């Protein structure tokens with residue numbers, strides 16, 4: 218039997234899985250790393266942590282799997298999107314990576330909007346948002362010019378990790394799409410944008426397809442992990458593109474809901490001429506010459522992990538959500554808006570912050586947990602409503618990510634989205650998508666579609682319950698109002714943040 222490894226470089230942890238030719242997951246490991254949040258709106262990570270923790274996770278995976286490492290044919294990657302990693306001439310990291318959920322770049326976004334106007338949407342198919350990479354590059358250029366001058370190339374998180382494992386520098390189209398420097402339809406770095414912002418061509422790495430072979434494991438990495446140095450390495454893709462691949466979203470009809478640190482509602486798209494006016498993200502898929510549209514909640518799983526870290530440190534996620542099904546819909550009159558680090562869809566707003574509305578002295582911890590889970594799901598519903606308003610018909614969705622581990626949350630998704638929710642055998646969509654890219658690259662299959670028939674199993678379905686759907690519709694209209702009512706208050710409070 219032959220095997221491939223999928224590496225998912227998430228925001229909270231790196232997750233590695235070993236899959237065989239039947240698509241069975243034979244072993245999984247995960248290693249955490251922290252977020253560095255020096256100030257309100259800042260979010261960074263030390264790229265060295267990604268490398269150290271991935272090597273450790275791979276070593277443990279190889280140790281526990283007990284398979285002949287000569288049979289592990291390929292590795293590919295999925296990674297948190299948009300994060301800026303700057304390397305100097307010697308390919309040393311210049312500063313901490315600035316992540317996708319860092320919102321310090323409002324000024325740079327305004328600059329991009331005023332310099333590029335409508336051309337931005339024409340070239341990149343996306344608006345200027347704080348999380349994307351170009352505003353981060355401009356922020357470093359303006360605020361840390363001595364560091365910017367040292368930079369010889371920029372990479373995204375999983376590209377840096379892959380560089381450290383192979384010594385080769387590349388970026389794939391699906392991740393490059395989230396930089397705001399890619400001409401999304403023509404699949405090339407935009408000369409117009411680079412020239413306008415005086416970004417040297419050399420700063421942009423060579424572009425490749427997600428299933429492209431990019432090299433073999435460096436001998437020292439092979440030694441540290443126990444893997445064979447001849448293991449083939451394939452480029453991989455953005456976590457949401459890989460999540461879509463790992464959930465079999467390779468054609469229109471079925472949507473994707475992913476609740477990781479961020480939350481995502483995603484739909485497959487083949488027609489690049491469709492105009493969503495920049496209201497949703499439009500990116501290249503990890504499947505060649507295909508696209509997807511997506512809405513993003515910045516603090517989805519992050520809201521629950523914030524709650525856990527702040528109020529329930531000793532408990533696991535399983536313990537925290539254990540009794541949520543005993544709390545009635547609406548958390549006894551309490552609503553949560555998940556704007557802990559600002560928001561992307563539908564409110565591109567770096568200043569807004571989260572709220573609990575309707576707190577009562579009778580509320581207990583489980584009520585707060587339910588309220589957090591409902592607020593996250595309402596926020597994702599705002600993206601789904603936009604998709605449906607744009608004529609994308611979604612009655613069935615596959616749910617992946619940490620949020621898909623809990624059946625109460627999956628039923629809540631069915632009730633709030635008023636759609637059938639499908640649960641996969643393995644909720645690690647992005648890691649599975651990465652493994653599938655490696656399987657395709659190794660030549661096990663002729664297409665991702667063929668691979669998905671072998672690799673993807675749906676294990677459970679959650680149908681919307683009409684009485685719940687109606688209750689949630691009423692709550693959703695109150696939920697939407699909370700943003701409007703708290704926007705001005707948060708603008709006044711901004712001065713008091715760090």
Ligand SMILES: Nc1ncnc2c1ncn2[C@@H]1O[C@H](COP(=O)(O)OP(=O)(O)O)[C@@H](O)[C@H]1O
Pocket residue numbers: 226227228229230476477478479517518519520521522534535538618619620621622623626
């Ligand atoms: N058992 C669980 N039940 C519900 N939610 C969970 C559970 N375990 C993890 N989560 C949620 O999933 C999130 C992590 O999801 P994951 O997909 O691993 O994130 P990332 O890829 O961003 O690192 C956590 O922040 C938490 O909110």
Ligand SMILES: O=C(CO)[C@@H](O)[C@H](O)COP(=O)(O)O
Pocket residue numbers: 227228229296297298299317318348395456457477478479480481498513
């Ligand atoms: O910014 C986005 C997508 O535009 C996020 O979805 C990141 O890609 C991080 O993902 P997770 O760590 O939550 O999986």
